[in-house]
Amino acid sequence: MKNAQKGVALIEFALVLPLLLILTFIVTEFGRALYQYNTLVKGARDAARYLSVQNPGSGIAxxxxxxxxxxxxxxxxxxxxGLALNQVKDPVWQLAGASPVINTVTVRIAGCGTSAPPCYKFVPLVVxxxxxxxxxxxxxxxxATMRAPL
Incomplete structure (x- = not known):
């Protein structure tokens, strides 16, 4: 009985290894997608913060x-x-409210899920x-939308 079990662990490992590698690739790519999404959100937030202290219509480039x-x-x-300047749309300044009037600026990165090209999409390293x-x-x-200081 003991000799009949030789090599069984190696065969089981060979059967499970492809599944483990696929799961590893998927988790890695999902983590990269979240990281890039977070990077884009922080970039849009920084641009909106920069524009909120500029005169409306200036500082777009x-x-x-x-x-x-x-x-x-x-x-x-x-x-x-894969991020390019033409995927970042021109910012929009808006006046909202009556008393007091609030000046806001919105920065938008076009995503391919909701916008026409040119738009940004995440491309995985492992296809x-x-x-x-x-x-x-x-x-x-x-x-990202920021309010301009009064």
Whole structure:
């Protein structure tokens, strides 16, 4: 009976290994997608904060650079893989309320889940593994709104 069990653990491991690797790839790519989404949200928030202290209609190019590159200048590599300046839409200033009037600015990154191209979508590093295709993740539009100080 003892000799009949030799090699069983190796065969079980060989059967389970592809499933474990697929799960590892999926969890890793999902983590990367969350990380990039968080990076985009923080970039939009920083741009809205920057524009909230500017005069309405000014600083648009700098705010787009802030979203894409993390700085006011158009230098370096994008913070998120595949993010481009044309995916960041022009900010919108709005006056709301009557007494007091509140001035807000909204920054929007077009996501392919809700906007037409050019839009941002997450592209996984591993496209397929063991015959399982991991598709692109289409984010919805990412927006941030800040109120201008009085």
């Amino acid at each position: 700098q705010s787009k650079n802030l979203v894409v590159y993390g700085s006011l200048t158009n230098t370096g590599s994008p913070l998120a893989f 397929s593994a063991f015959g399982l295709t991991i598709g692109e993740i289409n984010f919805a539009d990412i927006t």
